[in-house]
Amino acid sequence: MILAQLPDSQLQPLLYAKVTKYMLHGLCGVDNPQAKCMVNGKYSKHFPKEYRERTDWAKDSYPLYTRSNNSLVFEHNGARFTNQYVVPYCSQLPLLFDYHLNVEISARLETVKYLRKYIYKGPNRATMEISGGIQDEIKAHLDGRFISPTEAC
Numbered sequence: 001m002i003l004a005q006l007p008d009s010q011l012q013p014l015l016y017a018k019v020t021k022y023m024l025h026g027l028c029g030v031d032n033p034q035a036k037c038m039v040n041g042k043y044s045k046h047f048p049k050e051y052r053e054r055t056d057w058a059k060d061s062y063p064l065y066t067r068s069n070n071s072l073v074f075e076h077n078g079a080r081f082t083n084q085y086v087v088p089y090c091s092q093l094p095l096l097f098d099y100h101l102n103v104e105i106s107a108r109l110e111t112v113k114y115l116r117k118y119i120y121k122g123p124n125r126a127t128m129e130i131s132g133g134i135q136d137e138i139k140a141h142l143d144g145r146f147i148s149p150t151e152a153c
Helices: 013-022 092-097 109-121 137-143
Strands: 074-076 079-081
Touching: 013 092
Parallel strands: none
Antiparallel strands: 074 079
16 A cells, blocks of 8 residues: 555556655755755655665554665656655555655554644644633544544554
């Protein structure tokens, strides 16, 4: 369901176009020390990722996705991108939404906690409510409540 590799441009040309447009992490480190992902001179997003022949779980319970060391390369503005720079994606989403969408497997408790942090951040909008000084704590709790599939089971 979730991939972190460049699709074959001959077999899946539309998916290849979307992945190379939306799902590649930009150059950082020595190639671009001013990149947004650089914090105190270090990679904060850990790109480029290691090549891996299978998906495993890291010590912090985040998945380490398969990234084959194959010959697939995407070149853009003189930079070469391999599977090491692909952000995990579900193949249907870039095709459906034509946009960058981060996708992760969330089956472990630590990952669900990470996702919950973003759920409580709320949507990118501002709301204002004028009330008579009464705060509806139940409504506030339900608006921010998220039940993961693991928790529901």
